[in-house]
């Protein structure tokens with residue numbers, strides 16, 4: 625269950641203070657523990673999958689059902705889209721995430737191609753009808769060159785008329801306080817509470833520091849983990865500039881993280897959470 629996820633309201637970090645002894649958190653790269661990631665973020669999977677299908681129907685200009693997911697992670701969307709009849713290829717930098725994703729496909733009797741790869745530089749012989757990258761994963765790309773290279777690789781991987789669904793938060797550089805989101809997920813006796821904290825952005829370096837703290841409860845035991853990373857920041861203008869530098873992809877429409885296909889929104893920075901529909905130009 626998502627209590628307060630991306631696109632929903634967040635509260636300032638200093639709105640309440642902890643007065644007791646500080647609990648200890650073990651360092652953990654949570655992409656090395658795919659299960660916890662998957663438990664926390666699976667709540668939105670069905671809704672996002674339905675949105676991808678609807679966007680493909682509405683904006684795609686190709687016939688097939690070949691789907692590419694760069695940075696596919698634990699494969700939550702790979703599995704659902706495979707079950708819904710897509711021929712899915714996913715890749716990720718993390719071998720643990722891929723192992724988890726492969727295991728899920730195997731257990732469910734589903735097919736999918738999962739390989740190790742990097743978002744900033746990839747190439748596939750086959751061409752795709754739809755590609756997607758949601759939940760701000762794109763912001764792991766650390767600089768303009770890698771972000772542009774990623775978009776060019778996506779454009780090359782798509783058939784002309786194929787679409788790229790790209791979901792990311794824009795950055796409010798005026799923000800001076802921390803932001804927090806809280807997610808809770810449960811699966812077969814394991815409960816994971818995830819508190820994500822984002823520090824105010826560094827405008828000059830175009831970085832925002834993020835920390836996820838996990839409390840994992842299972843069979844009466846409790847463990848605490850924390851993981852840190854940096855996102856690249858984007859204002860509306862910075863994202864527009866980047867998109868203009870990759871003219872092979874035409875921006876067609878914008879939504880927010882509610883992923884309601886009936887509710888397209890202007891791309892004007894009014895909401896921080898944006899899901900862009902980009903389409904590969906060219907002759908079919």
Ligand SMILES: C[S@@+](CC[C@H](N)C(=O)[O-])C[C@H]1O[C@@H](n2cnc3c(N)ncnc32)[C@H](O)[C@@H]1O
Nearest residue numbers: 655695696697716717718721741742743761764
């Ligand atoms: C937030 S998860 C998203 C996973 C999946 N797309 C989803 O929607 O659940 C981010 C993923 O990006 C992967 N990742 C981060 N940097 C990457 C890179 N440069 N190339 C490929 N994968 C990367 C991580 O290993 C992780 O699995």
